[in-house]
Amino acid sequence: MVDKTKQPGRLRPAPENFLSEDQVKAVGAGRRDFLRKSFLAAGAAIAAPLAARAAEGDPNILENPAWTTSLGQPVATNPYGMPSKYESQLLRRESPGLARVGGASVSFCPLQGLFGIITPSGLHFERHHQGWHDIDPSKHRLMVNGSDDSLLKKAKVYTLDELMRLPSVSRIHFIECGANTGLEWGNVAVPTVQYTHGMLSCSEFTGVPLKLLLEDCGVDYKKARYVLAEGADGSSMTRTIPMEMVESGEVFVAYGQNGEMLRPENGYPLRLVVPGVQGVSWVKWLRRIEVGDKPYATKDEAVHYIDLLPSGLHRQYSSIQEAKSVITTPSGGQTLLDKGFYNVSGLAWSGRGRIKQVDVSFDGGINWQTARLEGPIQNKALTRFNTNWVWDGSPAILQSRAIDETGFVQPSYGQLRAVRGTKSIYHNNAIQSWKVAESGEVSNVQVL
Amino acid sequence: MSRFCKSILVLALAGASTAALAFDNYGGVGRPATAAEVKAWDIDVRPDFKGLPKGSGSVDRGQELFEEKCASCHGSFGESNEVFTPLAGGTTKEDSKNGRVKGLSSGELPQRTTFTKVATISTVFDYIQRAMPWTSPKSLKPDDVFAILAYLLNLQEIVPADFVLSDKNIGDVQKLLPNRNGMTTDHGMWPGASAKKGGIGNGGKPDTANKACMKNCKPEVLVGSTLPEYARTAHGELADQYRSFGPVRGTRTLGPEAAKKAAEAGTLELATKSGCMACHGMKSKIVGPGYAEVQARYQGQTDAEDRLVAKVKAGGQGVWGSIPMPPNAHVKDEDTKTLVKWILSGAK
Numbered sequence: 146m147v148d149k150t151k152q153p154g155r156l157r158p159a160p161e162n163f164l165s166e167d168q169v170k171a172v173g174a175g176r177r178d179f180l181r182k183s184f185l186a187a188g189a190a191i192a193a194p195l196a197a198r199a200a201e202g203d204p205n206i207l208e209n210p211a212w213t214t215s216l217g218q219p220v221a222t223n224p225y226g227m228p229s230k231y232e233s234q235l236l237r238r239e240s241p242g243l244a245r246v247g248g249a250s251v252s253f254c255p256l257q258g259l260f261g262i263i264t265p266s267g268l269h270f271e272r273h274h275q276g277w278h279d280i281d282p283s284k285h286r287l288m289v290n291g292s293d294d295s296l297l298k299k300a301k302v303y304t305l306d307e308l309m310r311l312p313s314v315s316r317i318h319f320i321e322c323g324a325n326t327g328l329e330w331g332n333v334a335v336p337t338v339q340y341t342h343g344m345l346s347c348s349e350f351t352g353v354p355l356k357l358l359l360e361d362c363g364v365d366y367k368k369a370r371y372v373l374a375e376g377a378d379g380s381s382m383t384r385t386i387p388m389e390m391v392e393s394g395e396v397f398v399a400y401g402q403n404g405e406m407l408r409p410e411n412g413y414p415l416r417l418v419v420p421g422v423q424g425v426s427w428v429k430w431l432r433r434i435e436v437g438d439k440p441y442a443t444k445d446e447a448v449h450y451i452d453l454l455p456s457g458l459h460r461q462y463s464s465i466q467e468a469k470s471v472i473t474t475p476s477g478g479q480t481l482l483d484k485g486f487y488n489v490s491g492l493a494w495s496g497r498g499r500i501k502q503v504d505v506s507f508d509g510g511i512n513w514q515t516a517r518l519e520g521p522i523q524n525k526a527l528t529r530f531n532t533n534w535v536w537d538g539s540p541a542i543l544q545s546r547a548i549d550e551t552g553f554v555q556p557s558y559g560q561l562r563a564v565r566g567t568k569s570i571y572h573n574n575a576i577q578s579w580k581v582a583e584s585g586e587v588s589n590v591q592v593l
Numbered sequence: 594m595s596r597f598c599k600s601i602l603v604l605a606l607a608g609a610s611t612a613a614l615a616f617d618n619y620g621g622v623g624r625p626a627t628a629a630e631v632k633a634w635d636i637d638v639r640p641d642f643k644g645l646p647k648g649s650g651s652v653d654r655g656q657e658l659f660e661e662k663c664a665s666c667h668g669s670f671g672e673s674n675e676v677f678t679p680l681a682g683g684t685t686k687e688d689s690k691n692g693r694v695k696g697l698s699s700g701e702l703p704q705r706t707t708f709t710k711v712a713t714i715s716t717v718f719d720y721i722q723r724a725m726p727w728t729s730p731k732s733l734k735p736d737d738v739f740a741i742l743a744y745l746l747n748l749q750e751i752v753p754a755d756f757v758l759s760d761k762n763i764g765d766v767q768k769l770l771p772n773r774n775g776m777t778t779d780h781g782m783w784p785g786a787s788a789k790k791g792g793i794g795n796g797g798k799p800d801t802a803n804k805a806c807m808k809n810c811k812p813e814v815l816v817g818s819t820l821p822e823y824a825r826t827a828h829g830e831l832a833d834q835y836r837s838f839g840p841v842r843g844t845r846t847l848g849p850e851a852a853k854k855a856a857e858a859g860t861l862e863l864a865t866k867s868g869c870m871a872c873h874g875m876k877s878k879i880v881g882p883g884y885a886e887v888q889a890r891y892q893g894q895t896d897a898e899d900r901l902v903a904k905v906k907a908g909g910q911g912v913w914g915s916i917p918m919p920p921n922a923h924v925k926d927e928d929t930k931t932l933v934k935w936i937l938s939g940a941k
Contacts, residue, residue: 231836231837232836234833234834234835234836234837234843235834235835235836236834238828238829238834240828241827241828242827245675245676245677246676246677248727249677255834257834257835257843258835258836258839274724275724275727275730288626288630288631288634289626290626290631290634290635292639292643292644293643298616299616299617299625300625300626300631301623301624301625301626302623302624302625302626302630303622303623307621307622307623308622310619310621310622311619311622332817332818333818333819333820333821333824334824335820335824335828336820336824336825336827336828336831336846337828337831337834339834340828357618358623360616360618361616361617361618361619361622361623362616362623363616363617364616370785370786370791370792371785373637375634375637379724379727379730379731380723380724380730381636381723381724381730381731383637383719383723386785387783387784387785387786387792387793388785389784389785389786389792390784390785421784422784432634433634433635435635435637437639439639439640439641439643440640440793441637441639441640442639442640442712442713442715442716443637443716443719443720444716444717444719444720444724447710447711447712447713447716447776448707448710448711448716448717448720451710451776452780453697453705454777455698456698457693457694457695457697457698457699457775458697458775458776458777459697459710459712459775459776459777460776460777460778460780460782461712461776461777461778462778462782462783462793462794463780463782463783464782464783464784465781465782465783465784465797467782467799474840474841475840475841477820478831478834478835478843478844478846479835479841479842479843479844480841480842480843480844481840481841482841482842487840488840496784497797502805504805504807508814509814509816510810510811510814511809511810511811511813511814512807512808512809512810513805513806513807513808513810514807515807542814542816546803546805548805553799554802554803554804554805555803556801556803557803558817559815559817560801560802560803561801564800564801565800572782578816580816580819586844587841587844588819588820588825589819589820590816590818590819590820591816591817591818591819592814592815592816592817593815593816593817
C-alpha cells in the first residue's frame with residue numbers, strides 16, 4: 146500500500162464522483178479508508194453489467210460516453226453563453242436576517258468556488274440602496290458641475306456616445322463593501338466564506354479617467370479639493386471623494402466590465418471606479434459629479450459607513466480598505482473527503498497598493514509559511530495565493546496573513562479589537578481562521 | 594471664432610495663469626449644462642447648508658406627512674425596526690447639551706438610531722429630499738422635507754411641538770443635535786490629503802501594527818468564538834452551495850430530509866409565484882382540484898406527466914367539473930415540468 150500522505154499531486158480517482166450521499170457521510174465521519182476499498186466497488190455499482198470488466202479499470206475510460214460517440218450542439222445554440230448545467234450551485238446569495246428589504250440588501254459572491262482573480266460578472270456581489278434599474282443608455286447623462294461657479298469654468302453634460310469617444314483606460318481592481326466581514330465584528334456569525342467575505346469582487350473595468358473630464362470642464366484644482374459622486378437611482382446615492390485621488394488619475398468613470406458593458410446590477414451604463422476605496426464610493430448609475438471645496442457628510446458617510454469606536458466616537462470618512470486576505474479552499478462549510486494533498490488557495494488585497502507577501506498558518510498562527518503569489522500582481526487588485534498542504538487527518542486551524550507594499554501586516558482579531566472594539570460594522574480586515582476537524586469538516590472560528 | 598481657435602486662446606490664457614488648466618479639450622465631446630439642468634440635478638445640501646432650498650414646515654404638518662408617506666416603513670414615531678433600523682430614540686437631554694450620545698460608549702444603547710449617530714442635520718435633510726419616500730423618491734417639495742424633519746426633531750425632543758423648521762433656523766437646530774460632537778476624522782483611512790495639509794485624517798497611518806512573525810509566534814492558540822449551531826444551518830443546505838466535484842464538498846448541514854423539504858418549499862413557492870395556488874389547494878378542491886386529488890387520479894399512469902404538462906400549458910375543462918382551467922403559457926416549460934412532477938410525487 147502506498148502512503149498517500151507522502152504523495153503530493155495525487156489525482157483523485159474518478160469513481161469518487163459517484164459516491165452516494167451515505168457514502169460521502171461515511172467518509173465525512175472519518176472512514177477514510179472507505180475510499181480505497183470502494184474504488185472498484187463504485188465502478189461496479191455504476192455499471193453492473195460491466196462488473197467483470199471493472200477489474201480492468203474505470204468504466205468512464207473503458208466505455209466511451211455519449212459525448213464522445215455522438216454529434217454535439219451547433220455554434221450559437223446559446224447566442225449569449227451560459228455556464229454548464231452542472232454549475233448551478235455557485236450563486237449570489239443573501240444572508241437571512243441581514244436586511245428585510247431586497248431593494249436595500251446585499252447578495253454575496255460565492256468566493257468558495259471561484260478561481261484566479263476575476264469575478265464572473267454574473268456572480269459579482271450586489272449592494273443596492275434603493276433597488277436596481279436597467280437604465281436606457283441613450284437617455285443616460287453625466288453632468289459635471291461645481292458647488293459654486295468659481296470652481297469650474299463650465300458645467301458640462303456628457304452622453305454615453307461622447308464618453309465612449311474619449312481616451313479610455315482598462316484596469317483590474319477589487320471592489321469590497323466597507324461592511325464586508327461586518328457580521329463578524331463581535332463573534333462568529335456565518336458559516337462560509339461566501340457570507341464572511343463575499344461582498345468582494347474583482348473585474349477589469351474600462352472607462353475614462355475622471356481627471357480628464359474635470360479638466361475638460363476647466364476645474365480649478367486649487368479650490369476644488371473634493372468631488373461628490375451621485376447616482377441616477379432612486380436613492381441618488383452620494384459620496385465624497387478626495388481630489389488627490391482624482392488628480393492621481395486612478396479614479397475613472399467606467400462603462401466596461403470584463404470586456405462587455407457593466408451589468409445593470411453593477412451600475413449599467415456608467416459607474417465610478419475608486420480603486421482601494423470601499424464599494425459605496427464606486428457610485429453606480431453615475432449621473433453627476435460635483436466638485437467642491439468641502440466634504441459633503443452624505444447619508445452614507447454620516448449615518449452609515451461610520452465606524453463606532455469604544456470611546457463612543459464614530460470615525461467619519463474612513464474609506465480605504467486596508468490589507469486583508471482569506472483562504473477560499475478549504476474554507477468554512479466545506480468537508481475534506483480524504484487525507485493527503487491539498488492546494489490551499491485564497492485571495493489577498495490591499496487598498497493601499499500591491500500585495501507583497503501572503504503567509505499561511507496551519508496551527509492557528511503559531512507558525513507561518515509564505516505562500517506562492519500567482520501573478521501578475523496588480524495595484525489594488527485581488528491577488529491569488531496558493532500553498533501546498535498534506536493533511537494528516539488531525540485537527541488544524543488554517544489562517545492567511547497579507548502584507549502589502551507599504552509593509553502593513555493584516556491584523557489579528559485581538560489586535561483589531563484592541564483599538565476598535567467589537568461594535569463597529571465596517572472595515573473588519575482581521576485574519577480569518579478556518580478550523581479543520583478530524584471528520585474533515587471545516588468551520589468558521591475566530592482566533593484572537 | 595472656431596472652436597479650435599478658441600481652445601488655442603484658452604491655452605494661451607492658461608499659460609498666463611498657473612491655477613487654470615486647459616479645458617474644452619476634446620472637440621465635439623460634451624456640451625455646456627444649462628442653468629435649468631444644473632438646478633434640476635444639483636440638489637445636494639452640505640453641512641454648511643450650501644444647497645439648502647428656501648422653505649419651512651411645522652411639526653404638525655410633518656406628522657401628517659410622516660403618517661401618510663413614512664410610517665408604513667418607519668413606524669408612526671420613527672421607532673420601527675421592522676423594515677429599517679429606527680430613526681428616533683436613544684438620546685437624552687444630557688446628550689443634547691453635550692453633543693455626545695453617552696449610550697454609544699456606555700453600552701446602554703440597545704440599538705443605534707439615526708439621531709444617536711448623525712452629527713450634521715444637513716445629512717438628514719439631504720437624504721429625505723433625494724431618496725424618500727422609499728417607493729417614490731424625490732416627490733417631496735422642500736416645505737414637505739422641512740416639515741418631516743421638524744416632526745423627527747420633535748420625536749427626538751430636540752424641538753417643541755409648535756416648532757416650525759425653516760432654512761432660517763436650521764443652523765440653530767444643528768447646535769442642538771445630540772451627537773453633533775460625536776465624529777472623529779483622526780484615522781488613517783482617508784485616501785486624500787491629511788488634516789495637516791488641509792484635508793481629512795492622519796495621512797494614512799494605520800491603527801494596527803501586526804508583525805510578520807514566522808516561527809513560534811505565540812505560546813498557545815486562543816479561540817475566541819466558534820460557529821453556533823443555529824448559524825451553521827441558518828444559511829440553508831451548504832452542500833448545495835458548492836460543486837459536487839473538486840477537492841472538497843459543501844458540508845451537508847440540513848440532512849437529506851430537510852434538504853427535500855427545502856426543495857419542496859421551493860416548489861411550493863414556484864407554484865405560488867406561477868399563480869397555481871390561487872385555485873388549487875394542497876389536499877382538497879378550492880376552485881380546481883387539490884393536488885392530493887390529482888395525484889390519486891393519475892397514480893400509476895405512465896403517461897400522466899406528459900398529459901398533465903400539456904394540460905397545464907393549454908388549459909382544460911371537464912375532468913374536474915365545469916369550471917375551466919385557463920391556459921398557463923406564462924409558466925416556463927421547465928417550471929411546468931417541475932410543478933407536475935411535484936404534484937405527482939405527492940406535493941407537500
